[in-house]
Amino acid sequence: MTAQNIYILGIESSCDDTAAAVLHSGKILSNVVATQEVHQKYGGVVPELASRAHQQNIVPVIHEALSRAGITKEDLTAVAFTRGPGLMGSLLVGTSFAKSLSLGLKIPLLDINHMQAHILAHFIDEKDFKKPKFPFLALTISGGHTQIVKVTDYFQMEVIGETLDDAVGEAFDKSAKILGLPYPGGPLVDKNAQKGDPKAFPFPKPKVEGLNFSFSGLKTSILYFIQKQVKQNPQFIEENLEDICASIQHTIIGILMDKLKKAVKQTGITEIAIAGGVSANSGIRNTLHEAQAKYGWKTYIPKFEYTTDNAAMIAIAGHYKFISEDFADLGVTAKARIKM
Ligand code: KG4
Ligand code: ZN
Numbered sequence: 168m169t170a171q172n173i174y175i176l177g178i179e180s181s182c183d184d185t186a187a188a189v190l191h192s193g194k195i196l197s198n199v200v201a202t203q204e205v206h207q208k209y210g211g212v213v214p215e216l217a218s219r220a221h222q223q224n225i226v227p228v229i230h231e232a233l234s235r236a237g238i239t240k241e242d243l244t245a246v247a248f249t250r251g252p253g254l255m256g257s258l259l260v261g262t263s264f265a266k267s268l269s270l271g272l273k274i275p276l277l278d279i280n281h282m283q284a285h286i287l288a289h290f291i292d293e294k295d296f297k298k299p300k301f302p303f304l305a306l307t308i309s310g311g312h313t314q315i316v317k318v319t320d321y322f323q324m325e326v327i328g329e330t331l332d333d334a335v336g337e338a339f340d341k342s343a344k345i346l347g348l349p350y351p352g353g354p355l356v357d358k359n360a361q362k363g364d365p366k367a368f369p370f371p372k373p374k375v376e377g378l379n380f381s382f383s384g385l386k387t388s389i390l391y392f393i394q395k396q397v398k399q400n401p402q403f404i405e406e407n408l409e410d411i412c413a414s415i416q417h418t419i420i421g422i423l424m425d426k427l428k429k430a431v432k433q434t435g436i437t438e439i440a441i442a443g444g445v446s447a448n449s450g451i452r453n454t455l456h457e458a459q460a461k462y463g464w465k466t467y468i469p470k471f472e473y474t475t476d477n478a479a480m481i482a483i484a485g486h487y488k489f490i491s492e493d494f495a496d497l498g499v500t501a502k503a504r505i506k507m
Pocket of ligand 1: 182308309310311312335336337339340351352353354355357443444445446447448449474475476
């Protein structure tokens with residue numbers, strides 16, 4: 168098999184998105200995501216409902232991915248799936264499906280670490296997108312993780328800083344909940360922030376040693392601030408929503424950038440990539456873009472559809488595992504917690 172003719176099916180089911188993608192030798196042919204809306208009315212992901220929805224979605228989503236790619240399952244070279252980290256019940260659906268497919272089609276199975284895949288999304292062949300050069304620093308920001316990772320090769324990644332409590336996505340979602348915005352609130356905070364004044368309401372930044380982060384204090388100070396203001400003016404949120412969102416987002420970006428600058432100083436690495444659901448945030452994307460001229464960094468901002476959970480990133484990670492013949496055997500099991 169030449170590297171020119173590999174068809175990899177990627178399957179992602181770690182949280183509340185059921186996704187499948189087909190990658191042909193580094194290029195995406197299809198990238199299908201079914202986002203589960205069932206969780207909205209609960210204000211967060213309900214694990215049991217997520218795993219049931221994955222079971223309902225997985226066959227049609229894979230079917231659609233193959234059909235949009237213009238291939239059949241017999242054309243597949245290998246199947247890659249998210250082994251973890253994530254919700255156990257959700258991971259099991261994708262894992263079992265991938266194992267059955269590998270067994271039935273007699274093709275190699277590739278187990279993928281979801282957080283590594285968020286980073287490797289930068290290696291998908293896309294017009295006008297350059298790939299980072301090793302070594303680089305990845306700021307991985309999602310609903311479950313906040314990490315600074317030193318990436319020396321495709322699967323050589325070292326976490327050099329991480330959150331001690333909430334992830335940055337949780338900080339966005341919990342702040343949004345305080346403001347009465349529906350789940351997931353991150354994109355709504357972003358949307359409102361674009362029209363607001365980022366300096367309207369200053370929130371304190373946490374003092375955390377080294378390259379680690381903390382976001383739980385910010386959520387508490389936002390809660391107290393809002394409660395106090397609403398007591399004086401019950402319309403406070405409605406009247407100031409855009410300024411509040413802009414101020415929250417500005418504070419979060421400040422926290423992330425302070426640590427990123429510190430990591431650059433400590434490692435001497437100026438190639439910086441952002442990854443994960445929160446890298447969809449327009450404020451973060453703009454700030455990273457500006458950092459090129461401001462600090463002389465080379466920054467990599469993923470294509471929008473490869474930021475939040477998707478299977479294209481699982482497929483590209485699978486591509487590199489396939490090339491190095493790093494296959495999983497059928498005894499592989501899902502793992503809710505896995506290290507980089
Ligand atoms: O990577 P992801 O899709 O799932 C996890 O692996 O967690 O990340 C989801 C997180 C959620 O917290 C969501 O609110 C946040 O990414 N998010 C955003 C934006 N788009 C998604 N946060 C801020 N601004 C956005 N535009
Ligand atoms: Zn993710």
